Structures are given as C-alpha cells and as structure tokens.
Amino acid sequence: MSTPTAPGLPPLSEPTAWHTISLTVNGEPVTAQVESRLLLSDFLRTRLGLTGTHTGCEHGVCGACTVLLDDAPVRTCLTLAVQAAGAELRTVEGLTQDGRPLTPVQRAFHEQHGMQCGFCTPGYVMTCTALTERACRPDDDTVADELSGHLCRCTGYQNIRAAVRQALDERYGQQEETS
Ligand code: FES
Ligand code: FES
Structure with missing residues (x-):
C-alpha cells in the first residue's frame, strides 16, 4: 500500500x-x-x-x-x-571589518562590560543596532520589549541595559538633554 x-x-x-x-x-x-x-x-x-x-x-x-x-x-x-x-x-561580522573602529553599539557593550562569556552578545548587538537605526529614539517600553527576546545566562542584564542606553544616548542624545 x-x-x-x-x-x-x-x-x-x-x-x-x-x-x-x-x-x-x-x-x-x-x-x-x-x-x-x-x-x-x-x-x-x-x-x-x-x-x-x-x-x-x-x-x-x-x-x-x-x-x-x-x-x-x-x-x-x-x-x-x-x-x-x-x-x-x-x-555581527559585517558591523566592523578591515580594522575599522567598533560601531557605537559594539563600543558601548565593550565600555559598559555588557558581556561575560559573549555567547548572547552577537544577538544583542544586532537588535541594539536596529534600535539605533530608527528615525526617532524608541521609547523605553519598546526597548524593553525588544530586549526581552534575548536571554543572557551570565551578566544579570544590568550592564547590557547600560550598554544599550549608552548606544541610544550616543545616537539620539541623552533623553534629559533633549526634553
Ligand atoms: S538559537 Fe535562535 S532564538 Fe535561540
Ligand atoms: S554573556 Fe554569557 S550568555 Fe550572555
């Protein structure tokens, strides 16, 4: 059959x-x-x-x-x-090549110690890159919502949030200064 x-x-x-x-x-x-x-x-x-x-x-x-x-x-x-x-x-390989400087998002993760083992980092960096490419600064709820789709087993998330904040501040200006 x-x-x-x-x-x-x-x-x-x-x-x-x-x-x-x-x-x-x-x-x-x-x-x-x-x-x-x-x-x-x-x-x-x-x-x-x-x-x-x-x-x-x-x-x-x-x-x-x-x-x-x-x-x-x-x-x-x-x-x-x-x-x-x-x-x-x-x-993530396409963000910085040929010895060019880190992007603001990559630099923010480096400066804010937004990684430990680094396994989750490429995903975070790509989502954060998209957040910095919008016409206007995404509001806090939008940022939290998009980051909620990423898990990190190491950092406790505080330094990742600090890195994202630094990248957004550098791209759009600090929220306090623009209001
Ligand atoms: S490997 Fe794709 S979401 Fe976890
Ligand atoms: S830094 Fe290790 S999983 Fe995020």
Missing part, C-alpha cells in the same frame, strides 16, 4: 528540493544552492562560515541567532535560508 500524501504535496520519498538563492550578506553578493529545509542559521554558519551568529536554544527563545534582514532583527533558527532570497542581510 502506498504512503498517503496530501493533495499538492510530493510523495514522502521525494528527494529534498533545492533552490538557487541570491542575497547580499554584509554588503557582498552571495548566490547559493540550498535545500528547502535549510535553516538560515545553518546557512550562515556552515555554508558561509559566519559563526558569529550563535545558536543556543534553536527554537526561537534565546535570541542568540539574531541577524538583520532588510534592517529588521530576525531569528535565524526560525527562518529558512530560502526566505532570505533577495534580501540584504547583516551579521
């Missing part, structure tokens, strides 16, 4: 479908053949060697795997590589 298959779906024995995707990664054009089921996190880490994007929980809870896809933070463990086709993708 043959295996039942939902209408419109290939039989279960069908080989994995492959797709050609083109996207921009850290300013460089990339074209690759990817399986339908390949996660964006695996594509970045194993195909492109961009291991700065960390994988922790691998089911959307910890935020360590966050990158910017068309300027928006996304969790690469919940995103398929094919979904990035045509997009402009930025990883």
Whole structure:
C-alpha cells in the first residue's frame, strides 16, 4: 500500500528540493544552492562560515541567532535560508571589518562590560543596532520589549541595559538633554 500524501504535496520519498538563492550578506553578493529545509542559521554558519551568529536554544527563545534582514532583527533558527532570497542581510561580522573602529553599539557593550562569556552578545548587538537605526529614539517600553527576546545566562542584564542606553544616548542624545 502506498504512503498517503496530501493533495499538492510530493510523495514522502521525494528527494529534498533545492533552490538557487541570491542575497547580499554584509554588503557582498552571495548566490547559493540550498535545500528547502535549510535553516538560515545553518546557512550562515556552515555554508558561509559566519559563526558569529550563535545558536543556543534553536527554537526561537534565546535570541542568540539574531541577524538583520532588510534592517529588521530576525531569528535565524526560525527562518529558512530560502526566505532570505533577495534580501540584504547583516551579521555581527559585517558591523566592523578591515580594522575599522567598533560601531557605537559594539563600543558601548565593550565600555559598559555588557558581556561575560559573549555567547548572547552577537544577538544583542544586532537588535541594539536596529534600535539605533530608527528615525526617532524608541521609547523605553519598546526597548524593553525588544530586549526581552534575548536571554543572557551570565551578566544579570544590568550592564547590557547600560550598554544599550549608552548606544541610544550616543545616537539620539541623552533623553534629559533633549526634553
Ligand atoms: S538559537 Fe535562535 S532564538 Fe535561540
Ligand atoms: S554573556 Fe554569557 S550568555 Fe550572555
């Protein structure tokens, strides 16, 4: 008896479908053949060697795997590589290259000691980078909401919050001074 298959779906024995995707990664054009089921996190880490994007929980809870896809933070463990086709993708490796100075966000994490083991840091840095690229300073509730999607096992969060505050102050001016 043959295996039942939902209408419109290939039989279960069908080989994995492959797709050609083109996207921009850290300013460089990339074209690759990817399986339908390949996660964006695996594509970045194993195909492109961009291991700065960390994988922790691998089911959307910890935020360590966050990158910017068309300027928006996304969790690469919940995103398929094919979904990035045509997009402009930025990883932590793309923030500072070729000996250029740290970005204000990276510098803030360094100066405020916003990391210990550093496992969560790339995800935080990418989300914080997105927060500093808005037209106006995001309010405290928005910042807290976006940071709530990141977990850190080491720092107790105070220094991370201080780093984010420093980066936002540098980008938009201190809140007290602008009111
Ligand atoms: S590894 Fe993606 S959210 Fe934890
Ligand atoms: S610094 Fe270790 S998990 Fe955040």
